[in-house]
Amino acid sequence: MSLLRIRNLSVDFATASGQFRAVDGVDVTLEKGELLAIVGESGSGKSVSMLAVMGLLPWTATITADEMSFEGRDLTKITPRERRSIIGKDMAMIFQEPMSSLNPCFTVGFQIKEALRIHMGMDRATRNNRAVELFDQVGIPDAASRLNTFPHQMSGGMNQRVMIAMAIACNPKLLIADEPTTALDVTIQAQILDLLIRLRDEQDMGLVLITHDMGVVAETAERVSVQYAGQKVEEQPVKDLFRHPYHPYTSALLSALPERATSKILPTIPGVVPGQFDRPQGCLFSPRCQFADEKCAQTPPVPCGPEQGRALCHHVDAIEAGEMA
Amino acid sequence: MTQPIVKASNLARFYEVKDGFLSKPKTVKALAGVDFELSPGKTLAVVGESGCGKSTLARLITMIEEPTEGTLNIDGTEITPSVWADMRETVAIVFQDPYGSLNPRQRIGQILEEPLVINRRDMSAADREAAAREMIEMVGLRPEHYDRYPHMFSGGQRQRIAIARALMLDPKVLVLDEPVSALDVSIQSQILNLLVELQDRLDLAYLFISHDLSVVKHFADDVIVMYLARAVEKASKETLFETPRHPYSKALLSTTPHADPEGKKERIKLEGELPSPMNVPLGCAFAARCWLATEACRKSVPNLEGTDHKVACLHPL
Numbered sequence: 184m185s186l187l188r189i190r191n192l193s194v195d196f197a198t199a200s201g202q203f204r205a206v207d208g209v210d211v212t213l214e215k216g217e218l219l220a221i222v223g224e225s226g227s228g229k230s231v232s233m234l235a236v237m238g239l240l241p242w243t244a245t246i247t248a249d250e251m252s253f254e255g256r257d258l259t260k261i262t263p264r265e266r267r268s269i270i271g272k273d274m275a276m277i278f279q280e281p282m283s284s285l286n287p288c289f290t291v292g293f294q295i296k297e298a299l300r301i302h303m304g305m306d307r308a309t310r311n312n313r314a315v316e317l318f319d320q321v322g323i324p325d326a327a328s329r330l331n332t333f334p335h336q337m338s339g340g341m342n343q344r345v346m347i348a349m350a351i352a353c354n355p356k357l358l359i360a361d362e363p364t365t366a367l368d369v370t371i372q373a374q375i376l377d378l379l380i381r382l383r384d385e386q387d388m389g390l391v392l393i394t395h396d397m398g399v400v401a402e403t404a405e406r407v408s409v410q411y412a413g414q415k416v417e418e419q420p421v422k423d424l425f426r427h428p429y430h431p432y433t434s435a436l437l438s439a440l441p442e443r444a445t446s447k448i449l450p451t452i453p454g455v456v457p458g459q460f461d462r463p464q465g466c467l468f469s470p471r472c473q474f475a476d477e478k479c480a481q482t483p484p485v486p487c488g489p490e491q492g493r494a495l496c497h498h499v500d501a502i503e504a505g506e507m508a
Numbered sequence: 509m510t511q512p513i514v515k516a517s518n519l520a521r522f523y524e525v526k527d528g529f530l531s532k533p534k535t536v537k538a539l540a541g542v543d544f545e546l547s548p549g550k551t552l553a554v555v556g557e558s559g560c561g562k563s564t565l566a567r568l569i570t571m572i573e574e575p576t577e578g579t580l581n582i583d584g585t586e587i588t589p590s591v592w593a594d595m596r597e598t599v600a601i602v603f604q605d606p607y608g609s610l611n612p613r614q615r616i617g618q619i620l621e622e623p624l625v626i627n628r629r630d631m632s633a634a635d636r637e638a639a640a641r642e643m644i645e646m647v648g649l650r651p652e653h654y655d656r657y658p659h660m661f662s663g664g665q666r667q668r669i670a671i672a673r674a675l676m677l678d679p680k681v682l683v684l685d686e687p688v689s690a691l692d693v694s695i696q697s698q699i700l701n702l703l704v705e706l707q708d709r710l711d712l713a714y715l716f717i718s719h720d721l722s723v724v725k726h727f728a729d730d731v732i733v734m735y736l737a738r739a740v741e742k743a744s745k746e747t748l749f750e751t752p753r754h755p756y757s758k759a760l761l762s763t764t765p766h767a768d769p770e771g772k773k774e775r776i777k778l779e780g781e782l783p784s785p786m787n788v789p790l791g792c793a794f795a796a797r798c799w800l801a802t803e804a805c806r807k808s809v810p811n812l813e814g815t816d817h818k819v820a821c822l823h824p825l
Contacts, residue, residue: 421769
């Protein structure tokens, strides 16, 4: 039984100008102790799909899925009360902006102990000991006195550690990290990523890392799922993905990285991600794809087999054979 | 060898911060003595973590603020507040956030013409429009964009507009304050290419402020690494990326993630964080996080020394 299993998840938002599909038929499978990275540009639906799993989307969102289960429990049919007993405990999330995700009115100690009181039913002294232990674990120096500080009294890196400590407070089985290091400097980023991986190893939890940074993916992930405009376009183990991307979007994205550049002028992907009103009929990447033809513009592609990275493309074979140059 | 267009020596900027009304105001050293020269057609990158004084440097070069100490010479003129008004045309800036730096109530045409309205009083409206339209084409936008509002554009297009606005008065120096860090990878490469093309065509000098080392490695000619208000290392790009000599530069290079899962990982883990600029330690600011620090490091501040490859460290690598 997989820890997290999602089949054909779609999320639509009711906006003033009509329905907008933010996530379009995404599949995710995650085993215990596994590290999956979801990469994509802004608007690719990577955060929204995980917020749907957590049940944190606003009422304007309509979630449909063939299957969305956590440890075999169906998350689509669950009551709000049951959901509250799972999220924050077995399934936890770290958000991108530590400064705006913590409550500025309460001390960080209060905020971390709140979860321990509600989910674990610990008494005051045990809660305090556990909070100190958690702060030590995430590398906050002088833990006991730091419990009494407010978020604005600490730096971004320290606040992000508090967020992580809160997320792992109840020993979750699944941790979703949504751009955990984007707001931080590189030397702090390295500390936070090492910490997440160490926790994954120690507690054998499943870790979903949402990011847009290919460098972070390359250095931390095991399996990578690439999303574009709400769809999963490719999924491969990390080494294979960087060595041999199958989908034209993935390969274009990788060659647009400055560190892979061979000349002063970088290869680019023309155009922009499709919005609400210019969603193509067929393949969503077709207006920007160098290989696109009539078929791509008309018919939506179906995913290839796992040996071709489940690439969502009509022409994987032809591109491989070099026929579409 | 062309004459450098910007010469800065020992540039510093201090701020006074009040800490409660009974205590004495404290001085925060946002920038404590930076020297550099910038030549036309060249790119000087300034890298460092948040709070190291990169943006303060940009504010001094663009003449938004006056340096507390040191001298700045742009295009042969010694910069003092009395010549700001005349010299500001020479230096333009592109900001990080293309969503916040364009007025949502102005059309693109107006945005681009405003510098001309203010600085070229004798120019006719028709000439201004012609100049704006020419610039729209130069930065890769379409003629019909002239009448549109900023909200109708994507992040990458807005950054093109911001670049176009910066170029309207034919500046010789362009300060780029994290111009691509708010953009997605596929858009980032379009903007970097545009900047490369414009530099070739207009012989611009770029002061490129960034925290993204992979972009700097691609884009810059020379690099200054800053740590807590001081330059700790200064070298050509090739030298710096191959043989960093300051421990901080080396750590910074080693912690930057590389998009190569099979590459060697030799991460130098830095403990702790940047000290607060309110309360800078005596001696080398990096000593508390440095694995090579000795007693001498905690006592005196090392100077930036060397000829081509300058480093401010008592125990350089």
